[in-house]
Amino acid sequence: MRIEVRQILATTGFFRSLSEQSLDLLADIGRLVHFKQGRTIFHEADPCPGVYAVKSGAVRIFRLAPSGKEHLLHLAEEGHTFAEVAAIGRFACPANAEALEDTVCALLPLKEFLHLLDSDHQLCLQLISSMAQWVRQLIGLMEDIVLRDAAGRLSRHILRSAEAKGTDDFSLAMRKKDLACHLNLTSETLSRTLRRLAAQGLIETTSHQRLRVLDKAGLQAIVEG
16 A cells, blocks of 8 residues: 555655655555545545545535535646645645545545654655645636636636646546636636637537647637737
């Protein structure tokens, strides 16, 4: 199990830049956890269980508005982590987490993880660098919401998805209603914008969840306004 946990951690963006020694230390405290589709992993305000690294499956991280409306904050797939901010900050879970499909994760339990942070200065420095990258991604999301219109936000998401998957022909990682929420759009606006991009010859929607990028330069021009 230790070897498998180490392999999972080494493939995540958050832990990938850690030294071999730091990865070994984290692998020593980790364990595998399995979640069935639809399983709630934790609720907002629950004590943080630790840091999760996704091996397979998908987990949606979301918050509920007072009206009951859900807002998707993050979709954690293979190679992603979640609850890392709460663990390092030593506060309660700031959102809810639910398995979108059968999911396997490596879990670094909070108590053992914090003990490593308290005792290993080098590990702390390496994780600060990883946190800086996470903040950079968050700033990018905020820029999308504040500075870009619906077409710009969706075009950027499509380009990033194509890059992450290494192909111009891929399935959307999340349901359209979750994607709309993530981009701070209504479902109707998302559908209308997809049709607009397709009509302009920039993308082709090949099925309900699948699309093909036809013109990356055109999408990038929309992102840049």
